Amino acid sequence: MATSTQLAQKVAELRANPIAIKRMLLGTLENLxxxxxIIIDPTNPFVFLMEAxxxxxxxxxxxxxxxxxxxxxxxxxxxxxLYYHMSDADYLNRFYSPARTTFTVxxxxxxxxxxxxxxxxxxxxxxxxxxxxxxxADMTFTMQYPIDIIVMPSGAVNVRYDTSMPSPLYLLTSTTxxxxxxxxxxxKFLRLTxxxxxxxxxxxxxxxxxxxxxxxxxTFSDKFYYARAxxxxxxxxxxxxxxxxxxxxxxxxxxxxxxxxxxxxxxxxHVPQIYFNxxxxxxxxxxxxxxxxxxxxxxxxxxxxxxxxxxxxxxxYSTDNEFSKALxxxxxxAIFSESTVTGGSNGVxxxxxRDR
Numbered sequence: 001m002a003t004s005t006q007l008a009q010k011v012a013e014l015r016a017n018p019i020a021i022k023r024m025l026l027g028t029l030e031n032l033x034x035x036x037x038i039i040i041d042p043t044n045p046f047v048f049l050m051e052a053x054x055x056x057x058x059x060x061x062x063x064x065x066x067x068x069x070x071x072x073x074x075x076x077x078x079x080x081x082l083y084y085h086m087s088d089a090d091y092l093n094r095f096y097s098p099a100r101t102t103f104t105v106x107x108x109x110x111x112x113x114x115x116x117x118x119x120x121x122x123x124x125x126x127x128x129x130x131x132x133x134x135x136x137a138d139m140t141f142t143m144q145y146p147i148d149i150i151v152m153p154s155g156a157v158n159v160r161y162d163t164s165m166p167s168p169l170y171l172l173t174s175t176t177x178x179x180x181x182x183x184x185x186x187x188k189f190l191r192l193t194x195x196x197x198x199x200x201x202x203x204x205x206x207x208x209x210x211x212x213x214x215x216x217x218x219t220f221s222d223k224f225y226y227a228r229a230x231x232x233x234x235x236x237x238x239x240x241x242x243x244x245x246x247x248x249x250x251x252x253x254x255x256x257x258x259x260x261x262x263x264x265x266x267x268x269x270h271v272p273q274i275y276f277n278x279x280x281x282x283x284x285x286x287x288x289x290x291x292x293x294x295x296x297x298x299x300x301x302x303x304x305x306x307x308x309x310x311x312x313x314x315x316x317y318s319t320d321n322e323f324s325k326a327l328x329x330x331x332x333x334a335i336f337s338e339s340t341v342t343g344g345s346n347g348v349x350x351x352x353x354r355d356r
Contacts, residue, residue, distance in 0.1 A: 015061040018054045025050060076354050079263050083247065090356055091246060095262070096223035098197040099296035099344035101141060101337060102178075103134045103308075108332025109181065109188040113151055115326035122153040127162070127323035129314035134196055136300055136308050136337060139293065141196035144170040146314070147177055148323075149190065157181070157190060165316075169226060169290070170197065187332070198341060199225055199292040203315045204269075206285045210276035214285065217268045222291040223347060227267060229258040230286040230316075239286060239316050248272065256280045258287070288315060294346040300337040308335045 014020045030038055039046060068075075073085040105128070116124035130146040144167040150158045159179045161172055178193040204218050230239040242256040251257040253274045261268040267289055275281040312327045327333075348356075 018058040021054045094348045096292050096294040096347040097345045098199040098292040099341050101339045101341040102193050102195050103337045105192045106189040106334040111332045116151045117323050124151040125323050129312050129324045131313040131315050133311040140200040142199050199290050202289045204287045213273050214271040217266050219266050220291050224262050225292045226290040228288045232284040233282040295344040296341045299340045310335050
């Protein structure tokens with residue numbers, strides 16, 4: 001049994017095991033009293049006081065150890081530990097980025113003209129929604145801008161990107177996509193060659209309460225690429241994008257901002273209470289989490305047409321966009337790709353980030 005001189009050292013060694021500390025203390029008591037004092041009744045108030053004291057001491061030592069570790073990046077054991085030391089430069093290229101390719105969509109010209117929706121001025125419109133997902137090789141490839149197919153009063157067709165809401169992840173070089181009109185077995189088709197990125201968008205919705213605030217974690221598969229935050233301050237209003245930051249030490253209290261923290265396969269989201277207090281954030285929050293597989297290099301040429309598919313999505317609409325609904329019932333449609341998936345990058349590992 002430990003003597004009183006040895007007690008302090010052994011308690012430090014057993015700091016994560018309060019049961020062992022209690023057992024050692026009881027043994028020390030017996031040793032110091034030559035076995036004249038032996039606690040055998042677990043309901044003795046002394047036992048409860050000892051257990052409470054031991055539990056508090058263990059928790060205090062472990063917390064002190066964790067706080068000390070957070071002060072030194074070389075002692076970091078988790079990504080959360082590194083957040084205390086990261087500067088803006090450390091976030092550069094930290095996360096994965098997606099590879100790119102193109103998909104070809106063929107749409108029956110007659111079906112476009114019959115299903116396009118009136119938009120006024122004797123013109124009709126069909127829209128491929130901005131977050132449309134193309135599926136191939138067990139991967140998801142996503143658009144970032146809606147494509148409007150306009151049927152003119154003369155019956156002619158014009159195609160253009162809707163750039164009213166620019167994406168921070170993809171800058172267009174032209175407002176006109178690569179398109180043309182061709183014929184297959186006497187049937188005229190509109191051809192669209194659409195650039196996409198290998199990424200999946202997962203939209204997470206939350207109703208906010210200014211009394212309880214908002215802090216929540218969301219899990220995801222694949223690798224983190226990006227996150228965007230949107231709010232609505234009324235049920236019937238549109239989503240409005242707000243700023244995000246990866247550190248809670250830097251944000252403008254006059255600009256609504258969501259604090260993000262990426263921990264392995266989890267995104268922690270926190271809305272600082274100041275924005276509830278000043279009324280800048282009130283009702284609903286939407287977090288779009290972009291994930292990807294990172295660097296890729298392979299061809300889609302050898303995949304059969306049955307390997308391709310599409311999901312017509314626009315996360316900005318709580319209900320279907322009237323100009324996109326018809327795509328769900330299109331019969332004259334074909335989706336394929338003969339392009340190569342290239343580019344992208346892999347993120348910085350925990351060891352690399354710590355060594356920075």
